[in-house]
Amino acid sequence: MADIVAGLIEMVGSINSIINWCKEYYKSVRNAATSMTKIIVLLGSWKPQLELLEDLIAPDNQKAQSMRMALASDSTLQQTRRCLQDLRKLVTPEPGTSSPNHPVRRVYEKLTWPILKEDKVNELLRELETHKSSINMLLCTETAWNMSGLQEEVKQCGAKLSDQETRTILNWLRPDKIDCHEIHLEKQEMIEDETCDWMIRSEIWSAWTEGGSASEYGHRRFLWIHGIPGAGKTILASFLIDTTALRCQSKGYSYYYCSHQRGQDETRSFLQWVLKDLCTQSNHFVPTELHHTYDQYRHNVLGVSIDILLKCLLAVTKQFRRQVFIIVDAVDESSKPRNHFLRVLTTIGTDPAFRHVSLLMTSRDELEIRAALEALPPLGNTSTFLETGVILTPQVSPLRPAARYSIRQPPPGPSTYVSSPQGTPSRGPTPGFGSPSRPQTPIRSPSAMSPYWTAQASSDSTIARQLEMQYSSPQRPGKRGPEESASEEPHTPSQRGGRRIAIPTRPHRGEILVPEIHKANQAYTELSMDNHFVLKAIRTYVHHKLGRIDQFRYLRPEFLEKIETQLARDARGMFRWVACQIDMMNKLELSDEASIENLLENLPKTVFDTYERLIAHNIPDAGGHNQNNRTFARTALALICSNTAAIPSADVLVEASLFNVQRGLAHGYNVHQLEKILGCLVKVTRLNRRPQSHFKRDDEGAVRFRVAPAHYTVKEYLYAKETAEGPAKDFALSTSTTQVLELQVVFNGLLEFEPQTSRNLPPTRYEEYCFRMTDRALRQRRALIAREPAITVPVLKCLKPQAKHYQIFRKNQTVRNMFPRWGELQAVFRVDKGAVLPSQKETGILVSLLVLKWPELAAIYLRDLTSERRAAVWADRFTTTGAEAEAGGGSGGRGRGGGQPAPPGAVGTTTLLRLCVSLRRIEFLEQLIEVGGADFAHETGILYAALREPYAPAGDGPSAAAAAAAPAGQGQGRGMARQQKDDGAITGQLLKMVLQRGADPNPRGYQCTPLQVAVRHLEERWVQSLLIEHADANAVGDPAGAHPFGGECAEDDEDWFEEHPLWICRDTTPNWHEMDDFELPDQIRHARVRVENLLLQYGAEEPEEEEEEEDGQDGAGEGGGKASQPDVIVIDS
Known part of the structure; x- marks a missing residue:
């Protein structure tokens, strides 16, 4: 941008200088009057236009950025500058010479003008006329753009909806049972200071917030951050959401948290949420496209096509004067196949129509996601969905990874291999944090690489095996070698499957964040969470956590530093693993160095190993003497990991988890006991509002809390096949066993219903939960009930008309309407x-x-x-x-x-x-x-x-x-x-x-x-x-x-x-x-x-004819019609 503005200023200065010298020539040089007049008229009329162009590209907004990109991609401006410079040389005396008014100089110019300069001036004027037309066309386009926007604003003002209509449309648009604002409030509490700042200090982030770069190896407005499970992607996304909100003052940004618990394709919910969110931020603006869509689909929002939702989103994003920001977390938690979702995300991230929108998404580095991104055309070759519609990407076929992805080759250009000041090879552009880029040295040829890298790059079979091993294993990468583990160098890992084997990426120890660039004009920026800054953030996280443990405050600083170093090193980029180790150390209440050292020497290697050890230590079988705790914990884990249990609050979870616990011991269990037993397997968060209920009752403490799996990997571990064969097999889950347990809990809970008529109290929250879930099960889960005897028995008992829970329905019509199946039976x-x-x-x-x-x-x-x-x-x-x-x-x-x-x-x-x-x-x-x-x-x-x-x-x-x-x-x-x-x-x-x-x-x-x-x-x-x-x-x-x-x-x-x-x-x-x-x-x-x-x-006999009376009326009596009956004569009185 600075170069373009400086060029325009230089051009305006050249025009002023040329006009002044032309006036001198006009007075003193014979035969130059005509040419001078042409120059003065042309440049005099052009000067205001160039000044207008300078004003238009100066602001920091989307339209100005578009004009700067258009000028940068076109050579018109450069050619115009060259013409003006040539023209200036023709009419401006060389340094050291006299002015045209000098007698000797005047005589020389009169003699040489027609021969040496007149034809050249005319040629330059013709060329300048051509360039002037091109720039005028750009200005006309901008004017038309502004007029179009003005007309659209007038149209919107003319069709402005009432507040009630707007709220109705936005409520219709809101996805069912999804509130990302509530989720974000929970994630905010998990952010540790100084663990995410590394991202916002990078030029990758700066470029993303400015709408991305159009250069060959620049950072794009479409940013993909990926990492292994537990690497802290969601926490980083939450931090970046807050940073973005602060930057744009909560106007023109939106975010969406995907969740495996929903068990759905997130495409439609994502579009509806973001569209509603941005409409709300733009003072409840509803674009015409959305209003028409509501009129057509007001009774079925699910009938709206993805194309229409995208066009509505495009319309509302244009209402913001600055860049619009969208952050999507955990794309991998959307149900498979994800081709619809990925196509929508890549459309927003790369489509020219959305060039004013920056999109950031986080996920694991999975095949399906990588395939969708690698299939994107180079920057500048993308057609807009407004012309083609949203063409869904094909589903990734279950082929070998090596057959689907080619090995990435070093990108051409001067930035392929760049030697850092320390001599460590780096790759691609290496922007610093707030510092100018380092000077680049010549490219290293492939032959200059070490034999190790060359051998690896030439072995296709080795690469293919590495691809399969890496993607088939659910565990995180293995330990690094001793030398690498002890190194404090920033680390960008080798890409999965060996795709970066031939391109080692190790930036120097300075504050450099290196993205993964695989080809020129790549449409997206890719960033791995396995980098030096995440490792430093993990150490900072460990330091903060250890400082909050009371018994560790008395340890020597040197020993605390040793604990920090070992935990940060062995974490291998996983915040989740570190959090579990610290939690276990805290629960054991160790305070002497010998015991802590012994624990550090026997740390579990993976997150799954950590969960297994936690269950074995915290909830042991104890020879059958700990069954109540185990039953309580097992039921709670199954219910919070279920996608269909829909537990509203912690108090309901505790009541539900008492299923199969001896009644005499039930009073000893509460939320605190649950958190103590399950430790880092669960998280207890405070609810910002009271759970929805049909009854008015006094608030209880546990109502304000909710219990959920501490991390997605908890559910993965419990549902893994290996868990069912290991020491924690009693806690292993499957979809069928979880669903059976859910229904056992609610129907058996209904059998224990005790009417509160004597105290005139409503049902408890747990009883209300049982009513709701059983009523739903009688409609939606009949096949499971009929198939599982463990559920059939309590269900049949609940259907007896003498059951106690019917009493509440007989006295309350409102309750019958709330739970229609039970109301119908009653x-x-x-x-x-x-x-x-x-x-x-x-x-x-x-x-x-x-x-x-x-x-x-x-x-x-x-x-x-x-x-x-x-x-x-x-x-x-x-x-x-x-x-x-x-x-x-x-x-x-x-x-x-x-x-x-x-x-x-x-x-x-x-x-x-x-x-x-x-x-x-x-x-x-x-x-x-x-x-x-x-x-x-x-x-x-x-x-x-x-x-x-x-x-x-x-x-x-x-x-x-x-x-x-x-x-x-x-x-x-x-x-x-x-x-x-x-x-x-x-x-x-x-x-x-x-x-x-x-x-x-x-x-x-x-x-x-x-x-x-x-x-x-x-x-x-x-x-x-x-x-x-x-x-x-x-x-x-x-x-x-x-x-x-x-x-x-x-x-x-x-x-x-x-x-x-x-x-x-x-x-x-x-x-x-x-x-x-x-x-x-x-x-x-x-x-x-x-x-x-x-x-x-079949033996019917003809009936006997009935006698008629004199007046012609029928005389058949009440017995007429049957042949065996005697005739009856009815006499009128």
Whole structure:
């Protein structure tokens, strides 16, 4: 930038000088007037434009930077300077000569001007005209850019949203259950002073904050920091986030923490979070693109494409006048495959459209991530996603690493090998921390390298083996040699798989941070955490930590320094390893040098070894005498490492971890005890706000804390296959065992529920947690419950209607709405005075499974019941919510003549079998029949339950409350207003199933027969099933019997009750035609013919003709229609 501004200042000065000398020539030199006039006019009009250009490129903003880059990449400015210099030489006298006004000089110029200078001046003027046009074009482009921005601002102001609309859109955009601000507050507390400053003193950081460099080997705006597990990447990212926020005053920056606990592809959540964050920072600005997207996808934010989210992000980043900064931590913790996520990150980091955005990401150095970055085109060759869209990178195939990645060769150019003042070879640009770059010496040729490096570089097979060994091992790199370990030289390690074997990178001992540059115009800057400054930071970390241990304050300073040196050296770049060693030393409370030296001589070599030793020492088996502590610790580790347990606070974790701990000892466990037992395996952090709850209760101390794995490697260790075979095998985890334990904890916790009605207190936080997780499990985790007997047993116990936890739902509608599955189950049975609950516990469980539509678990449960228990269940009667009477209305059932009792069992109760048929649960009924051996011989009115709403879909009969109460329903055929309807196949299947299992096709004591109902609908399948099972083709209902559907019906619905089936067939108009769009007459005619033929085939006799009265009115009485009944003449009074 300084060169460009200085050049413009020089050009303006040259123009002033040229114009002044031209005026001298104009007065004194013959034939020069025309040329001088051209020069004065051209340069005089150009001077203001150059001054404007100087003002435009001077500010430190994105637009000025773009113009500087355009001028630097174009040779127009340099050529213009050359022309002006040449022109100045022509019209300016050489030093030591006289001015043009001198008589002798004037005579000389008059004679030589036409011959020596006039043609050259004209040529330079033509060239200057060309360069002037190019610079004018740049200025016009800038003006158009500004006008476009002004128009966009005007448009935004015109379409400005209200505050409420803006908040609605931003809330819609926020990813579910992700709050990176809360995560950042936790990470801030883990930063140690002077352990991360090395990064912000580097030119890599300076270049990143300024938008990167466009030079061949410059530092880019896309920065990738990678390191082994435990190297401190997240802490460094947290520190850099705070540094960035301070730099830009919390405007124009955002960050995102990926997490393995979410178990998801982070692409969409990342874009939504960053977009919302930047919109909020820009005074709740919502770009037009985002507003239109909300209008289109307001009901489903997950339907928004990645392209649209990126364009919205681009729009909001342009609202900031300075460079925008985005930091993404732990990219490797996004679930695989990560090709979507990596493509989005590389687009933001390298796409020209996002040149005003600097992106920093941290991760492990994994194959998939490195492949995505190495596949990026060179700087300047990237096409914008606005033209091509986001083209997702292909998933990395599981090939050998050597087959996917070529060995990096030394980059061409003068900076390949640079000798430092100490003679140590370095690589690439070596910018200092606040100091000018060192002078560079000539390139070292490959032949000048030592035989060791040459041999390594020429051995492809050796490199391939090293690649495979390095990437296949989850452990951190092995120890360095003795000489290297003792060295205080800054260290940049050999790259994985030998890719840097041929290019040793060892900067001198000065404050130099060397990035990894693999090729010219590389689109990103790569930086390894394994460098000299991290090693120094680890030593600083150790010094601070040891200074806080009370028993170490009395040790000799020399001995403390020895501890610091050994721990920092053996850490090999892993903060996590050091933290665990210090924690173990503190827990052991060692204070004498001999004991500490003995501990230092036997330090575990890896983090996994450290975890194994910690479990063995802190939670020993002790010959079976420490089982309560081990059970408590094992349960806690499983729950906090689970992706689905969703433990809200420390107090809930402690209560949940007491599962399987002896009740008499449970009072001795709390958060402090948990932290003492698990040590550095967990971290206890303070919550900034109270966990969400549906109940108001007094605050408790542990509510404000949360327990989580201290580091991602804790979970990796517990889930590793090797752990299940080692000394800590009792603590080894797997996805299946963890999920089983989760459900055991919450369902057994529900069984221990104690209502607080006497004290008028709400459920505890742990009880509320159990309600929430069990309610979710009844919907989402049925397969696991049915598969695991350890979960099945407590689940079935919780489904009993007598369980204590139902009491809170019976008294509180709000609670029923919070936990809809439990609320639905509670609403099945009536518990008021006079109501009847199932006498068999098995009945209540099966009814609950029926309401939940869970036939698979019902089958498992029925297999464990004896035939006697099943028979008792089939006969068990109960009252359901909304039920007043069963079919027939009980003893008060509607009869035409009264006097006769209701059918047996019609006392306002129902049975499981009748309820299942009423709800039209085909699959459940199949299990009751096939597994339970259900028999319908004693269910006298079961057929009416099947015919109640004959066109309702499967499982969509009457509601669980009302339908269970009135199994036969209110007015058959009157439920046809349902939006979803069946063609009658479900009813046909129900009739077949119950008839084949003993249901009586000719139930007595009802006002109509099932065959009459089937004939009235002209359903051939129903009629055939009844006739096959010996339904009487001539029978009619009993006028004095019970109503078959248990309720009051319109008179026109009851006129056919006493008619012969053949008469019904010939006279009825079925209501199934209302839900289909075909021609009614033909369909009814064909149906009548088929049903009539069936009746005749099975012995139906023609009904006797009824005598007509003199006035032509029907004389049929209440008994007319049945051939065996005598004629009844009704005489009007």
